[in-house]
Amino acid sequence: MRLSLVMIVKNGESTLRRCLESAAKYVDEIIIVDTGSTDNTKLIALDYQSRVFDYEWTNDFGAARNYALDKSTCEWSLVLDADEYISNDCREALTNHLHSVPAIGKVKLIDKFMGKDGINHEQTYISRLFPTNCRYTGRIHEQIVSDLPRHKVDIEIQHDGYFQKEKSSRNVPILIDEILDHPEDPYFHYQIAKEYRGMGNHEEAYSHLSTAYSKITRREGYAPSIIINLMYSIISTGHLEEGLHIIESEQKFMWNSSDFYFVSALFLLELINSNLEIYGELLPLIEDYYLRALEIGDNEQEGSVIGTGSFAAHHNLGVYYEVTGSINKAQEQYRKAAFYNYEPSLERLKELK
Template identity: 65%
Template sequence: MGKRLSLIMIVKNEAVLLQRCLESAAKYVNEIVIVDTGSTDHTKEIALAFNATVYDYGWNNDFSAARNFALDRSTSDWNLVLDADEFISNDCAEAIRDFIENKEAIGKIKRVDKFSGPDGINYEQIYISRLFPSSCRYSGKIHEQIISDLPRVIIDVEIQHDGYFHQSKNERNIPILLEVIKENPLDPYFHFQIAKEYRGLERQEEALAHLKIAYTNMTHQESYAPSIIVNLIYAIIATGQLGEGIQIIDRELEFLNEYPDFFFVSALYLLELISSDPEQYGGLVSLIEKYYKKALEIGDNGREGSVLGTGSYATLHNLGVFYEVTGRMVEAKDCYAQAAEMNYPPSIERLAGMQ
């Protein structure tokens, strides 16, 4: 017979996205449990069309409570948790079945987050605990975590996530995060999370303030520590408060020696710093090329929180721009050509303009 697997979701007004999610996941599970926190659209009808069991739940600003309510209604040995703005993008039937039949662990799946950046659409990859035995439950009002002593194992399941394009969710999350921060004023995780919400709303000063607190209070042992540092440098650039950036970069060079994103953003920062005061900082120009080359040397290595392209096409393009501005046209064209071969639109356009 084999072990049973349930898909567990909490939803509200997800009629636009829910079908895509359920179509991607239904074939892998024995049961679909959906908890609705107050939909006024056709969310429930879509869920019922997939033979889901649907429960109503009064929303109380506590994601763990809602998720645990859903988990309590699962009748399976294992649970897979997805949100409506996510969908499975690889063929993972064998990986899931092998894991739940043979492992006593929590499965971490790769999520690729799509978001808008200064250079267009970007994709960031993280690994999240979403496949686990039925005994596991969540803790935390927001950005909730599975509480368990079981080992966490990365499995070959990949989901795409485009919820960061739906900014209303950012507005919803901020009051909950502020409440949690009041209870845990020095916890770097929640300051990091609220900074991401503020960044999504382009409230850069507030994002920077919380990233500074997160950076000051982190231990460097956190899985998200590299992302705090990288996001802090981006926030420093976005606000124009360039003063502390150079010390942060120097301090973290060794710690982030294998993170292409760090060298990518460090090069961007140096460009801003030099432009702000060429006389004082002009001597740092050579570091821009050095950092971009270091990012390419590392490559897109799939590290937690890494943005796709910072070890390849995005860096090649930026290095091309650097060479072009400094009059090294042969090297510029070579960089653009390499990025164009990876179908990077800005490089394809730039090459066409140089013919």
């Protein structure tokens, strides 16, 4: 079975080489469809013996990706964007998938974004490895249409596109059109909120996450992520009055989500600091929520942020113990976080010696 790397690109010279370097060794051909680059994107693509095609952009990612798939000569296709790259050795996983029962391969996408406590990494699973005769639908955040089963494949893809303001400014108008066309679909509100978060526009992100939250049925795979991101947005914007109701309403649904308990603890700290007299009695819940996050641990749930069930929770619990005067307990938690080489905990341990 032969495999194509299939990409659509525009002005990707800053990241394309990194992407191609990570993937070229696994594929039999590289298809690059350029939608109007004015930089050295196409020259970089040619360095990797890519087959490069020009395509007139029509504000439709699905159509552009289908055009790229039309150019593939291989039975299977792997789809990447220029701001992504493969970060693990996936040769065996690719080989096994291509020679097993036909299925859509879901790869782990690790999104890098700026959170309130610094850079965070959110993981999701997306369909990126499939028979080339499959096709996309949707103008943005397009989806593969297929009746084939979907299997997770051990391929890790790093993505830092939410740091690129130009990309977000291109995506937002398309997402607005999708929202106008599908006003009851929470998915596009969820996706545009991610774009606004990357742009630092937390009020717009909050507005769209609130709308998405009001429309979810909780049968959506991304529903937990909407709830968690709304809690972070509430913290970022100071709309604290809503957070307690969400925590109370969603604990049963989110019982196995370390991210939910982690962000709930962060929220409680903000709430208590906003009015100690009214909310001070909630302080012990911060410890309870971090302990619950650690009990659940890091997992493969859709939209989970790496560390909320391990090093980040240990560190924050250490901070809680430190400010409440339990220094020995704080040091114990910092040591557990330091096991992961978590720099903030390593620094606190030095200072507490």
